[in-house]
Ligand SMILES: Nc1ncnc2c1ncn2[C@@H]1O[C@H](COP(=O)(O)OP(=O)(O)OP(=O)(O)O)[C@@H](O)[C@H]1O
């Protein structure tokens with residue numbers, strides 16, 4: 067059994083998959099609690115679908131889908147943030163709906179003008195953790211590093227603007243700067259997870275571990291660590307279950323996370 | 336009077352929402368260590384005045400200085416207790432963490448942070464709640480946590496927006512003796528309240544706001560006349576309805 071495990075781990079694609087699941091767990095553990103605090107869970111679905119528009123337009127004009135996706139995700143996230151600020155707090159579902167439908171419609175229209183189908187799109191939207199290469203893992207690690215740095219420095223400020231924006235202003239914080247910084251990080255986090263996880267697993271990873279952690283502990287500082295640990299456990303565990311049973315990884319991890327959530331919910335409430 | 340003598344100096348301040356000025360031509364000077372009670376009917380603009388002073392709401396005219404300095408420079412020394420904080424967060428935030436948010440941007444070392452928080456929790460008898468979830472507290476407990484959050488940074492000026500609204504008798508007494516202590520330490524306090532009876536026992540000065548500052552002076556004999564004055568300048572007061580307490584005390 068152990069020998070068999072070594073054989074599996076010797077495969078480069080397995081190592082890349084595990085590494086990216088681990089990096090993804092860190093990203094999810096950092097961003098998840100903020101996404102939950104601001105109640106913008108659907109930003110994940112919104113941005114990843116709307117990306118179709120940005121990437122589609124990029125393909126139409128022969129631009130790199132890689133860079134279009136990164137810039138596009140940040141742009142869309144900032145657009146959602148801007149609409150929410152204009153509308154007033156509590157309208158995030160509204161701003162997400164606007165961006166989601168606009169982006170996806172633009173994507174469908176622009177792709178209909180591309181001769182032949184653009185196969186890249188599918189892999190961008192639905193991801194496959196087994197198809198990753200070294201440079202994907204490298205890029206994800208860089209983004210994770212940026213997130214660790216930014217939130218390591220500013221997690222108090224970010225928390226305060228999520229909890230009580232008026233107080234933050236009274237406190238002399240540059241609220242708008244931190245608000246847009248938060249959404250920039252969310253955009254980056256989403257795009258970097260997208261290729262590996264696909265939309266479904268990404269929604270699950272960014273929301274469920276912190277939802278579970280919020281049921282288990284009473285301090286915000288613990289929520290980050292506990293959600294990272296849960297994400298790590300479910301994704302690596304799910305990977306081996308999927309491998310052993312010859313399933314695809316993303317649904318297995320998503321199911322595992324949902325089950326843990328439901329069990330904790332039953333036990334704790 | 337020299338501007339530098341005022342802890343809080345407000346000159347010709349107006350602010351509002353949309354096309355409408357909610358407060359207009361507010362001028363006042365509060366000396367160091369003065370405790371001012373701010374009263375006025377619902378919708379008179381009391382909260383708006385606080386927000387304009389704090390820069391949460393942009394001022395349309397006028398100027399606000401704290402010890403002769405613009406508010407932007409003095410923010411780290413102004414404590415603010417909002418009237419209401421809407422949080423129904425699913426993500427937990429402990430009492431200690433909520434209080435600690437009052438230190439954001441104050442540039443304090445980790446040890447000192449801990450000391451400041453311990454100290455203020457102690458002063459507000461919240462120590463036993465420090466690890467509880469903020470959202471799981473009662474209204475009165477929450478209100479005390481918000482007061483602690485404002486005090487933790489050791490302000491020179493403290494603005495409290497109806498801090499006693501959910502407090503029981505002992506907590507209210509506790510708060511008043513704490514405010515008295517802070518006053519002795521030289522902190523200037525402005526407190527909004529509807530309870531004019533209680534207010535006039537604890538404050539040095541009273542101001543009555545109704546879009547404009549209708550009265551600003553000492554409580555006691557003059558206050559009665561002042562409120563009557565406020566009441567006799569009724570354009571807005573009658574439209575909004577005056578608070579019961581004031582009506583009762585003046586036999587209306
Ligand atoms: N965000 C807002 N947008 C538009 N108008 C507002 C807003 N907040 C307050 N107002 C209006 O400004 C006026 C003053 O409100 P404010 O909250 O300052 O009153 P207040 O004196 O604090 O009253 P209360 O005793 O009820 O707390 C009210 O007429 C209110 O409708």
Ligand SMILES: [Mg+2]
Pocket residue numbers: 381382383418496
């Ligand atoms: Mg008010």
